[in-house]
Amino acid sequence: MSVSSIFRMPNVLLTGTGSVQQVGVQAVKLGARKVLVITDKVLNQTGLVKQVTDPLEAENIQVDIIDEVVPEPPFENLEQIARGIRDQGYDVFVGIGGGSALDVTKALAIMMTNPGDVRELVGIEKVRNKGIPFILIPTTAGTGSEVTYNAIFTDIRDNVKKGIVSPYLLPDVAIVDAALTVSVPPAVTAATGMDALVHAVESYTAQRASELTDGIALHAIQLISRSIRTAVYNGKNIQAREDMAMGSLMAGISLGNAGVGAVHALAYPLGGKFKVPHGVANSLLLPYVMKYNVLANLEKFAQVAKALGENTEGLSLRDAAETAVHALARLSRDVGIPSTLRDVGVTEDDIPALAEEASKIDRLLNNNPRWLTVKEIEAIYRDAYEGQ
Numbered sequence: 328m329s330v331s332s333i334f335r336m337p338n339v340l341l342t343g344t345g346s347v348q349q350v351g352v353q354a355v356k357l358g359a360r361k362v363l364v365i366t367d368k369v370l371n372q373t374g375l376v377k378q379v380t381d382p383l384e385a386e387n388i389q390v391d392i393i394d395e396v397v398p399e400p401p402f403e404n405l406e407q408i409a410r411g412i413r414d415q416g417y418d419v420f421v422g423i424g425g426g427s428a429l430d431v432t433k434a435l436a437i438m439m440t441n442p443g444d445v446r447e448l449v450g451i452e453k454v455r456n457k458g459i460p461f462i463l464i465p466t467t468a469g470t471g472s473e474v475t476y477n478a479i480f481t482d483i484r485d486n487v488k489k490g491i492v493s494p495y496l497l498p499d500v501a502i503v504d505a506a507l508t509v510s511v512p513p514a515v516t517a518a519t520g521m522d523a524l525v526h527a528v529e530s531y532t533a534q535r536a537s538e539l540t541d542g543i544a545l546h547a548i549q550l551i552s553r554s555i556r557t558a559v560y561n562g563k564n565i566q567a568r569e570d571m572a573m574g575s576l577m578a579g580i581s582l583g584n585a586g587v588g589a590v591h592a593l594a595y596p597l598g599g600k601f602k603v604p605h606g607v608a609n610s611l612l613l614p615y616v617m618k619y620n621v622l623a624n625l626e627k628f629a630q631v632a633k634a635l636g637e638n639t640e641g642l643s644l645r646d647a648a649e650t651a652v653h654a655l656a657r658l659s660r661d662v663g664i665p666s667t668l669r670d671v672g673v674t675e676d677d678i679p680a681l682a683e684e685a686s687k688i689d690r691l692l693n694n695n696p697r698w699l700t701v702k703e704i705e706a707i708y709r710d711a712y713e714g715q
């Protein structure tokens with residue numbers, strides 16, 4: 328491979344059912360005496376937070392909980408939490424929850440050592456100082472936030488999502504314990520699980536993909552595709568939850584290093600005006616974008632079909648690649664995701680504006696296997712509007 332690439336991971340990665348019990352020991356290794364657990368109100372009312380605070384207290388660590396994280400967190404949410412905790416002497420943060428709680432924890436850790444307006448940290452590698460140590464514990468299988476080095480927030484001034492990208496956003500420790508995901512309801516399991524599958528497929532076929540990310544992404548596709556239906560419809564099945572937790576973790580590692588592409592670029596505008604959840608928008612658009620992308624790398628899309636468990640023996644490369652598109656469309660329908668833009672309230676008249684907005688997300692479009700202009704983006708949206 329001629330292009331150089333960089334591969335980053337959290338310093339320590341703990342996996343396996345029951346691994347959350349290690350959080351106290353890990354915090355001690357980071358020098359913790361006073362820890363702040365960061366989460367949201369819904370999660371704080373379940374017993375999950377106690378599974379984190381008990382092992383911390385067993386190590387004689389003083390523990391406080393803040394549950395003020397809101398969904399799609401705006402910068403104001405960060406600033407408000409930061410004001411209350413800055414002078415409290417916390418030496419380690421522990422974030423537990425979905426993508427929002429983890430992203431807020433990541434940003435708060437660096438805000439403690441980089442004073443000033445947090446908006447100045449937006450962009451690529453604008454963060455000067457390493458933050459205080461932090462541990463991330465996801466309770467959904469999907470976002471991969473525990474292993475990526477970006478954090479996304481809403482700027483309510485222009486209603487645009489903005490990202491801080493810095494290696495300092497990688498946690499000192501990530502703990503991925505499938506037992507924490509068992510009570511996630513079916514619709515959220517479907518949307519977050521399909522988001523993870525999109526991370527795997529998009530990063531595997533991305534321009535920035537490498538040998539390292541390829542192996543990880545392919546295995547993620549296998550794990551998620553074989554278990555997502557069971558995890559959605561029989562959530563108590565721990566084997567399925569373990570596959571989803573590991574699959575989404577691996578998809579996150581691949582996404583963190585190889586990036587994603589046009590599916591995410593076309594999905595983002597649906598979140599703004601139409602409030603389509605991120606995972607639903609990605610899953611809905613995946614088959615339509617893939618249908619367009621397939622020709623750019625038949626070999627890789629044929630491998631995706633195999634990883635999805637499709638029988639491609641005796642098929643031409645072209646047909647094998649096409650099989651991946653149909654298999655993913657069926658999977659998405661099976662877990663209850665709407666299959667056309669019509670189903671999520673988009674009208675034909677909305678399409679040009681959506682295409683215009685998506686065409687500005689160069690960071691993702693430049694990483695897509697096939698080149699797109701606003702014209703092609705509009706055609707893909709029209710395809711997704713009409714349905715297959």
Ligand SMILES: [Fe+2]
Binds near residue numbers: 522526591605609
């Ligand atoms: Fe995503």
